[in-house]
Amino acid sequence: MATASSAFKSREDHRKQLELEEARKAGLAPAELDEDGKEINPHIPQYMSSAPWYLNAERPSLKHQRNWKTDANYTKDWYDRGKKVFQADKYRKGACTNCGAMTHDAKMCMDRPRKLGAKYTNKFIAPDEKIETFELDFDGKRDRWNGYDASTYSRVIDSYEMRDEARRKYQKEQQLKKLEEKNSSLQLPADKDSDEDEDEDKDGGDSSHAHKNKIEIDCSDARQRKTKGKEEQGGSEGAVVLLLFL
Numbered sequence: 153m154a155t156a157s158s159a160f161k162s163r164e165d166h167r168k169q170l171e172l173e174e175a176r177k178a179g180l181a182p183a184e185l186d187e188d189g190k191e192i193n194p195h196i197p198q199y200m201s202s203a204p205w206y207l208n209a210e211r212p213s214l215k216h217q218r219n220w221k222t223d224a225n226y227t228k229d230w231y232d233r234g235k236k237v238f239q240a241d242k243y244r245k246g247a248c249t250n251c252g253a254m255t256h257d258a259k260m261c262m263d264r265p266r267k268l269g270a271k272y273t274n275k276f277i278a279p280d281e282k283i284e285t286f287e288l289d290f291d292g293k294r295d296r297w298n299g300y301d302a303s304t305y306s307r308v309i310d311s312y313e314m315r316d317e318a319r320r321k322y323q324k325e326q327q328l329k330k331l332e333e334k335n336s337s338l339q340l341p342a343d344k345d346s347d348e349d350e351d352e353d354k355d356g357g358d359s360s361h362a363h364k365n366k367i368e369i370d371c372s373d374a375r376q377r378k379t380k381g382k383e384e385q386g387g388s389e390g391a392v393v394l395l396l397f398l
């Protein structure tokens with residue numbers, strides 16, 4: 153129960169209180185309301201809902217369960233990385249002797265060690281850095297993603313999309329190439345066949361002679377194919393077909 157003060161109660165009062173609690177749990181009586189008029193869950197056990205005595209709580213509430221240490225000074229900000237504050241045009245006293253920025257000394261300088269520091273050359277004075285200090289809360293200190301700009305993730309998405317697009321384009325090209333090769337290989341053996349048919353016509357009716365000639369042609373064909381390479385692989389099929397006809 154969220155009743156605040158645990159003043160003395162008679163036996164009768166105590167019994168009534170228990171009955172009311174039971175009724176609330178069963179949903180027969182309306183739930184107890186806290187200071188802000190919000191309902192208090194009747195199933196919250198007493199040891200959680202009753203406030204400690206030293207809080208002197210007058211009314212039922214669950215405020216003591218909330219974190220009252222929340223400090224408005226805590227920020228969710230992050231450092232302005234790479235931000236420059238002031239660009240000097242000549243060396244100032246007390247500045248970094250190496251780069252000429254006021255915000256650090258030569259020992260802490262992140263600039264390349266110059267052969268002759270900015271103090272002596274008075275040239276290429278580095279701008280002062282923006283130095284910030286934050287008061288971060290417990291979570292803020294441990295937040296590894298603090299300061300992360302979620303919109304930069306679109307760059308990652310873009311790069312992946314570009315990759316996918318390039319892959320699709322390449323695959324399409326490969327497919328077209330394959331189809332072209334297939335087409336050309338289908339046409340080539342047909343040409344050969346017609347050539348060889350002509351030869352056969354010239355030889356005339358002598359079948360044995362024709363057969364001999366055919367084998368010779370095939371042999372020479374094979375030699376030619378070897379020299380020509382892959383392109384006319386279909387030619388061998390044509391020759392085999394011719395042999396079968398004889």
Ligand SMILES: [Zn+2]
Nearest residue numbers: 248250251261
């Ligand atoms: Zn420096």
